[in-house]
Amino acid sequence: MKQHFNLMLLAFLLSGYFCSGQTVVEDFKPSSLNQPGQEYPQVNSQGYARFQIKAPEAKSVVVSLGLGGAKGGTELSKAENGFWMGTTAGPMDEGFHYYHVTIDGGVFNDPSALNFYGSTRWESGIEIPAQDQDFYALKDVPHGSVQQILFPSKSTNTSRRAYVYTPPSYHKDKSKNYPVLYLQHGWGEDETAWSNQGRVNLIMDNMIAEGKIKPFIVVMTYGMTNEIKYGGLASFKIEPFQTVLVEELIPYVDANFRTNAKQTHRAMAGLSMGGMETKTITINKPEVFSHYALLSGGTYKPEDIKDKSKVKLVFLSCGSKERPDGVKNAVTGLKEAGFNAVSYVSEGTGHEFQTWRRSFKELAPLLFKD
Known part of the structure; x- marks a missing residue:
């Protein structure tokens, strides 16, 4: 048998x-x-x-x-x-x-x-x-911490959840303050996505151990996106999440973690719909963020950004199976307008986490450079 x-x-x-x-x-x-x-x-x-x-x-x-x-x-x-x-x-x-x-x-x-x-x-x-999986592999290096926080949100009348990555050195040198990246997931996902699917904490640990990046804090929270049905992006309103992020979460993080609470040391990035949120909020609140990154999440035009002096970096990426020409052309236009703009295309991938893992690996060394 x-x-x-x-x-x-x-x-x-x-x-x-x-x-x-x-x-x-x-x-x-x-x-x-x-x-x-x-x-x-x-x-x-x-x-x-x-x-x-x-x-x-x-x-x-x-x-x-x-x-x-x-x-x-x-x-x-x-x-x-x-x-x-x-x-x-x-x-x-x-x-x-x-x-x-x-x-x-x-x-x-x-x-x-x-x-x-x-x-x-x-x-x-x-x-x-993946052939390049080493950069997000679990290795014998010093590891940072990913901790859950619950922060009060008066605008939504509840406590909301976020995950915060602190680098390995955070608990050793109590006198040091760190820049912060606010990192958003895509539609249908939540605040667990970047650490679970994206392995962002391991990417950070490995790059810090290799001396490729300066340590910084990463904050991941729910973008309030999933009430919008797939294909209903036009009906999404950014204002409720913008209030939660800018008026509630950022002050909470600055009050409870050793952050460098300046616009020049604060970045926002997002994948897919999180990129749309990033674009809208960074345009609406140029006094809050200085580094912008859209990962398969659209592009900026020079005229979108009203005060060029406040922007230290614009990073745009996607997979080669998406719209790489759009990303490359947008960065060319931004550079011609005098912005520090960088494009990245993940070869052989589409709208998926391997694109965004690779994109984060390219983005991280560009953040918070002196």
Whole structure:
């Protein structure tokens, strides 16, 4: 029986090997984001992902990751012992991806994978190993701290949550104050995204250890974006979040952390919709921030910024599968107008966290330079 199962499984897997024009290498390993002890999902050296879901009574099982089946994603085939199995039709982009499982029309998370907040819900996560993954790897270097804070918000009549990264040196030299980056997530995500999916704390730890950046504090809070349905960006109002950020969170951080509470030492950045928030707030409040960064989050025109003397840096980035010409042309225009502007394009990625991890790596050394 076991031999019959193995032959059946091999035939099924081979049936999808050639639709992408390449032979799939059988060096699959469990994803680094699996629940402890779980063998699936798996990834191989080419970037293919393979799934195994137990659903003995199901008639259809589809994984949202991949561009395979007629229903979108990767359709799994029923094997024995109640398991469904399948491999993506082609390799995935490097880095982190959200996914879920649709079983007979119902949407579920993969019980074998860790969960991450995205698409306004907790989704399963999978990591496709990247050639440049060393910069966000967990290493034997001094580590900073990521702590949850609850700050009072009179404008929303509640306490709101933020996460604050402090560098390894923060608790050693009590006399030192630090610049601050306010870093925003995208639509459908929350304040956990940059540390969980983005690994921003590990990027900071590694770059500080290598002497590539000067230490600074990173503050991540919820952008109040998820009441807006996907595609409804035009109806989003920035004023409530702007009030929370500028009038409530920043004063709280300056009062409770050793910050350099000057405009020249305060930056704002955001990915996707967080980039839209960053652009709007930095334009509205030039006296608050001096460093601006939009990561797959639009561009600035020179005429958007009314006082050039207050801006130390404009950083624009995206993936090569997005609109790189728009980013490059915008930076050219800003430079011609006399701004310190920098563009970055992540090769081989789209609107996804590998683009934003790489973008942050390029941005961090440019912040708060003397």
